[in-house]
Amino acid sequence: xxxxxxxxxxxxxxxxxxxxxxxxxxxxxxxxxxxxxxxxxxxxxxxxxxxxxxxxxxxxxxxxxxxxxxxxxxxxxxxxxxxxxxxxxxxxxxxxxxxxxxxxxxxxxxxxxxxxxxxxxxxxxxxxxxxxxxxxxxxxxxxxxxxxxxxxxxxxxxxxxxxxxxxxxxxxxxxxxxxxxxxxxxxxxxxxxxxxxxxxxxxxxxxxxxxxxxxxxxxxxxxxxxxxxxxxxxxxxxxxxxxxxxxxxxxxx
Ligand SMILES: Cc1cc2nc3c(=O)[nH]c(=O)nc-3n(C[C@H](O)[C@H](O)[C@H](O)COP(=O)(O)O)c2cc1C
Numbered sequence: 001x002x003x004x005x006x007x008x009x010x011x012x013x014x015x016x017x018x019x020x021x022x023x024x025x026x027x028x029x030x031x032x033x034x035x036x037x038x039x040x041x042x043x044x045x046x047x048x049x050x051x052x053x054x055x056x057x058x059x060x061x062x063x064x065x066x067x068x069x070x071x072x073x074x075x076x077x078x079x080x081x082x083x084x085x086x087x088x089x090x091x092x093x094x095x096x097x098x099x100x101x102x103x104x105x106x107x108x109x110x111x112x113x114x115x116x117x118x119x120x121x122x123x124x125x126x127x128x129x130x131x132x133x134x135x136x137x138x139x140x141x142x143x144x145x146x147x148x149x150x151x152x153x154x155x156x157x158x159x160x161x162x163x164x165x166x167x168x169x170x171x172x173x174x175x176x177x178x179x180x181x182x183x184x185x186x187x188x189x190x191x192x193x194x195x196x197x198x199x200x201x202x203x204x205x206x207x208x209x210x211x212x213x214x215x216x217x218x219x220x221x222x223x224x225x226x227x228x229x230x231x232x233x234x235x236x237x238x239x240x241x242x243x244x245x246x247x248x249x250x251x252x253x
Pocket of ligand 1: 010012015016017018088089090091093124126128129
């Protein structure tokens with residue numbers, strides 16, 4: 001079973017093109033993987049994502065004090081194999097609600113908490129600014145610990161629905177090939193920040209007690225971030241035994 005979670009940054013619900021693109025991506029992944037795939041989709045129209053109030057409880061105690069749908073979203077992200085971030089382009093940046101979403105999980109950026117998960121990025125504009133949003137989402141995904149396996153930029157103002165569908169099918173097919181061939185790796189930035197964080201937590205140079213405990217129990221014994229990521233990578237194990245998730249298996253299909 002492959003578990004996909006998507007976070008969409010549009011308030012436009014069923015009218016949202018960002019949600020439309022997520023639906024198409026999930027549909028294509030489901031067909032391509034030929035195994036059961038479960039998905040949970042979150043957006044600000046359905047889910048309450050309150051503003052961060054700056055209490056810093058998350059950094060100090062490892063838990064946010066606000067009670068809203070972020071608790072469920074966080075749990076679902078922890079259980080996911082693949083996470084999709086889909087954002088409309090607002091003034092060449094991500095929409096405010098998406099920034100709020102990242103603020104609410106900012107403490108995870110000190111912990112590489114989403115290591116082992118793959119991320120797919122979608123930026124949806126009218127005509128321009130996708131590159132800024134893609135870069136922004138990539139930065140968040142990497143600081144959260146994920147490996148970005150694909151970034152798709154859609155300009156809805158210059159494409160028909162058929163044009164959008166065709167780009168999505170092609171891009172997702174490339175992403176599936178990358179995943180099946182394990183043609184991805186952690187980034188140089190992730191390795192570098194892993195080593196500087198590890199030094200901080202091993203030598204007691206800063207950070208909260210909650211962060212120290214997390215690093216000492218989960219991360220400090222890995223020599224590289226690549227080892228830490230691969231140790232947590234579950235996609236292979238999540239595929240049922242009768243359909244082994246191996247390169248040979250997929251090449252024979
Ligand atoms: C406040 C705001 C700012 C926007 N800024 C841009 C922009 O910088 N470049 C662009 O091409 N489209 C811009 N758009 C258009 C949206 O990116 C586009 O309509 C997108 O498809 C909306 O996604 P959605 O349907 O998922 O809500 C903006 C729209 C809004 C509401």
